[in-house]
Amino acid sequence: xxxxxxxxxxxxxxxxxxxxxxxxGGRQLGPQVRQTLDLVAVPLLAALILVQTxxxxxxxxxxxxxxxxxxxxxLVWRRAPFLVVVLAAAATAALLRALA
Amino acid sequence: MPQDDGYRGAxxxxxxxxxxxxxxxxxxxxxxxxxxxxxxxxxAVAGGLSPAQAxxxxxLVFTGxxxxxxxxxxxGGGGALAAxxxxxxxxxxxxxYGLSLTSILPERLRDRALAxxxxxxxxxxxxxAQSDPGAARRAFLATGVSVWVFWNAGTLVGALLGGGIGxxxxxxxxxxxxxxxxxLLAPQLRRPGAPVAAVTGAAIALALVPFAPAGVPIVAALAxxxxxxxxxxxxxx
Numbered sequence: 362x363x364x365x366x367x368x369x370x371x372x373x374x375x376x377x378x379x380x381x382x383x384x385x386g387g388r389q390l391g392p393q394v395r396q397t398l399d400l401v402a403v404p405l406l407a408a409l410i411l412v413q414t415x416x417x418x419x420x421x422x423x424x425x426x427x428x429x430x431x432x433x434x435x436l437v438w439r440r441a442p443f444l445v446v447v448l449a450a451a452a453t454a455a456l457l458r459a460l461a
Numbered sequence: 462m463p464q465d466d467g468y469r470g471a472x473x474x475x476x477x478x479x480x481x482x483x484x485x486x487x488x489x490x491x492x493x494x495x496x497x498x499x500x501x502x503x504x505a506v507a508g509g510l511s512p513a514q515a516x517x518x519x520x521l522v523f524t525g526x527x528x529x530x531x532x533x534x535x536x537g538g539g540g541a542l543a544a545x546x547x548x549x550x551x552x553x554x555x556x557x558y559g560l561s562l563t564s565i566l567p568e569r570l571r572d573r574a575l576a577x578x579x580x581x582x583x584x585x586x587x588x589x590a591q592s593d594p595g596a597a598r599r600a601f602l603a604t605g606v607s608v609w610v611f612w613n614a615g616t617l618v619g620a621l622l623g624g625g626i627g628x629x630x631x632x633x634x635x636x637x638x639x640x641x642x643x644x645l646l647a648p649q650l651r652r653p654g655a656p657v658a659a660v661t662g663a664a665i666a667l668a669l670v671p672f673a674p675a676g677v678p679i680v681a682a683l684a685x686x687x688x689x690x691x692x693x694x695x696x697x698x
Contacts, residue, residue: 403652403685406551408678447500459631
């Protein structure tokens with residue numbers, strides 16, 4: 362893994378965080394713009410969830426990650442703590458693979 | 462840590478949801494994030510980063526979803542450039558957070574520039590839960606410092622453990638990524654248009670997986686914002 366990409370990500374990440382507070386100096390955005398920005402993370406997270414559950418390189422694979430996500434979904438719905446959700450998903454996948 | 466001066470405003474007591482003391486809440490979030498940080502450290506090293514790279518990333522990128530996305534693409538065989546796309550896209554929301562927090566951040570440019578590094582999901586959520594600017598600023602700073610310290614301590618522990626824990630798949634570590642993102646996504650689905658944006662984004666990404674290099678399907682999913690915004694407008698009438 363190259364340091365160049367990593368350091369570039371550091372710089373971009375900070376620039377994004379600081380753009381509002383340092384450059385815009387307190388100007389407020391219109392509600393329209395803010396609502397659009399609020400939605401930016403949603404399709405990205407949904408895509409990450411799906412691709413990392415069924416993706417394997419360029420193949421689509423159904424394996425122990427699918428029931429693990431199911432367990433996570435139930436726990437999220439029951440408002441379980443973040444940590445419980447993540448560990449339960451790992452435990453489900455590990456258990457199913459150990460049994461297989 | 463900022464000093465806890467013991468002051469509790471009337472509104473702090475009146476609101477049931479946030480913890481009564483910014484510091485108590487900040488440490489609670491910090492501990493949870495610390496364990497999350499351990500899993501990041503483990504996955505980063507398993508995915509091909511050196512322990513030093515994992516630690517530098519947590520110190521300087523300091524935004525969990527982007528870091529997981531970056532490492533996830535690398536672990537899936539994608540190049541560093543392909544990994545940058547989704548990581549940067551996920552970090553874009555911090556720009557929106559930063560704008561919404563501008564009024565409560567320190568006045569002096571130097572303090573402001575430092576505090577900006579702490580603009581993430583957790584600090585924004587804690588600051589927004591307070592009702593007056595003073596409490597919001599204290600909650601923001603306490604949460605930010607706590608989360609930064611625990612996140613980096615966790616990453617260090619995880620990165621050092623990482624090499625020694627064996628096959629990440631047999632431990633189910635690959636299933637932690639989607640579960641973590643699901644937990645991050647769920648509270649955001651209540652926004653107008655968010656379910657539409659989520660379904661569209663996921664469908665676009667899935668359709669592109671067989672054809673596009675790793676990371677590209679995630680960036681393409683950003684197009685899901687458009688139907689999301691339109692659907693949100695419909696809901697508001």
